[in-house]
Amino acid sequence: MSAVDVKAYKGHVVFTPQFGRYEIIENGYIVVEGGKVKGVYQDLPAAYANLEVIDYGDKLIIPGFVDLHFHAPQFVNRGLGLDKELIPWLETYTFPEESKYKDLAYAKKAYQNVVRELWKQGTTRCVLFATIHKDATIKLMELLDKAGLAAYVGKVNMDRNAPDILIETTEDSLRDTEEFLKETVDKYEKVKPIITPRFVPTCSPELMRGLSELARKYNVPIQSHLSENRSEVAWVKELHPECPNYASVYEQFQLFGQQPTVMAHCIYLTDEEIELMARNKVYVAHSPHSNNNLSSGISPIRKLIKAGVPVGLASDISGGHDVSIPSVMVAAAQVSKLKWVEDSANGDPLSTAELFYLATKGGGSFFGKVGSFEEGYEFDALVIDDSSLADVNPRTIEERLQRFIYIGDDRNIVARYVAGKKIEEPQF
Ligand code: GUN
Ligand code: FE
Structure with a gap:
């Protein structure tokens, strides 16, 4: 075990490294070390084979x-x-x-x-x-x-x-x-x-x-x-x-x-x-x-x-x-x-x-380095369960994101992270 916390998050990863350009990794992994993104991968590199993977299945993972x-x-x-x-x-x-x-x-x-x-x-x-x-x-x-x-x-x-x-x-x-x-x-x-x-x-x-x-x-x-x-x-x-x-x-x-x-x-x-x-x-x-x-x-x-x-x-x-x-x-x-x-x-x-x-x-x-999943960015993320928005047609990941933005709401947000920490509903 290393002293620094390292984890991988699995799901459909979507972010925009440039203005107007999506990066979409279907069933991809985001490796996060010490609250920061190490990399985004289609397949988990061998070096990370023993890493704890938090599997969000068919959900979308987007920046906060x-x-x-x-x-x-x-x-x-x-x-x-x-x-x-x-x-x-x-x-x-x-x-x-x-x-x-x-x-x-x-x-x-x-x-x-x-x-x-x-x-x-x-x-x-x-x-x-x-x-x-x-x-x-x-x-x-x-x-x-x-x-x-x-x-x-x-x-x-x-x-x-x-x-x-x-x-x-x-x-x-x-x-x-x-x-x-x-x-x-x-x-x-x-x-x-x-x-x-x-x-x-x-x-x-x-x-x-x-x-x-x-x-x-x-x-x-x-x-x-x-x-x-x-x-x-x-x-x-x-x-x-x-x-x-x-x-x-x-x-x-x-x-x-x-x-x-x-x-x-x-x-x-x-x-x-x-x-x-x-x-x-x-x-x-x-x-x-x-x-x-x-x-x-x-x-x-x-x-x-x-x-x-x-x-x-x-x-x-x-x-x-x-x-x-x-x-x-x-x-x-x-x-x-x-x-x-x-x-x-x-x-x-x-x-x-x-x-x-x-x-x-x-x-x-x-x-600073916030709002993307490029290497070195703080891992601020939302996990989106858009299953309630699914209908009779199959949709691409991009279409699913569009529909969440237009017709989804907070009920579709099932997990939130700030700088690598999962944050739960405030208790006050
Ligand atoms: N300009 C100065 N104060 C305010 C404010 O409170 N709201 C907005 N929209 N404009 C402002
Ligand atoms: Fe204002």
């Missing part, structure tokens, strides 16, 4: 889903007020709900439900907004860690244009953020802090400058919102007439790729902004459910990818109403088709294989 943008405190608001646009929706529903997370007991209860749902839907990694409240944010991290999920979690910062119930002074905001970073940066193995200016309208220049210094000092990534709604974009222009566009506001404060950065939405970008994102490797968290629900618009994903901007998918709970990443994939497919119908110069609609890549390796790359 990655959600690049999710507001944990808004989980309780799913489905609420989605006939409004962004700014009135924030003021009417979102800010009042988020103010409740000052109460740690309330936060704990609400966040337990969030973590359980992430587990249930097969979201093995996620990038979360919490609220401005440091203690509740740390509670969320503790719950994710207990559940065995991997995540970046941000204490939100907002010191202007916010209601009295949900605002901080610049000084408090920076002090609490530094305390939050000190406390969490090395506390959990797979749950890490991320700097989280809510968006330009709610963050003063001093705050943005201070947050960027903290991001560098503690070497942590950054998340925010960018160019989601036309009124929002016009408001940012009013607030920052010195900047040529929205992205350059973040750029001037060194919050735009100086540390790994992910920006949600990115709908109304100029060519200059797209070029800057590609150059700085700033990720787009594509949130089509949210963009539809709040009448925000359609993000030009094909154009962004062609320009070299890294992209992943996101639920954006509760602008989005559905935690399921397969459901987000379907919405992303549909809006890309509508965009193409409106103007074919936008490029072809996104294929299912391309969306599968965005849902796994695309978003996963924000975490």
Whole structure:
């Protein structure tokens, strides 16, 4: 017996090493050593002849889903007020709900439900907004860690244009953020802090400058919102007439790729902004459910990818109403088709294989070697029993995956792994 844990998993293995290209090994093996993929094989090599094999039979083994943008405190608001646009929706529903997370007991209860749902839907990694409240944010991290999920979690910062119930002074905001970073940066193995200016309208220049210094000092990534709604974009222009566009506001404060950065939405970008994102490797968290629900618009994903901007998918709970990443994939497919119908110069609609890549390796790359079964990748995986979806026709593995994405649900997910560890339903 070697000291390092080595196992093989057998089943129909599907992943996308490249954008739009499936690798499918029917009745194949994934060898995992110390939580990382050693290799994927049609037949188990002789050297592994005595290895423990976990045989998933006729089931599919796919990478875990990655959600690049999710507001944990808004989980309780799913489905609420989605006939409004962004700014009135924030003021009417979102800010009042988020103010409740000052109460740690309330936060704990609400966040337990969030973590359980992430587990249930097969979201093995996620990038979360919490609220401005440091203690509740740390509670969320503790719950994710207990559940065995991997995540970046941000204490939100907002010191202007916010209601009295949900605002901080610049000084408090920076002090609490530094305390939050000190406390969490090395506390959990797979749950890490991320700097989280809510968006330009709610963050003063001093705050943005201070947050960027903290991001560098503690070497942590950054998340925010960018160019989601036309009124929002016009408001940012009013607030920052010195900047040529929205992205350059973040750029001037060194919050735009100086540390790994992910920006949600990115709908109304100029060519200059797209070029800057590609150059700085700033990720787009594509949130089509949210963009539809709040009448925000359609993000030009094909154009962004062609320009070299890294992209992943996101639920954006509760602008989005559905935690399921397969459901987000379907919405992303549909809006890309509508965009193409409106103007074919936008490029072809996104294929299912391309969306599968965005849902796994695309978003996963924000975490490092995550979202694929290539050698060296962390073994984040889902086992899919799609027997309930079978009908009178035989199906290829690719067709079975397509049907799981479109008509399957969490009941088809029968096992979940994060970095090689099997994670069971959270008991809290
Ligand atoms: N922009 C600033 N805050 C938010 C939020 O909570 N949700 C969405 N969708 N956009 C935002
Ligand atoms: Fe958001």
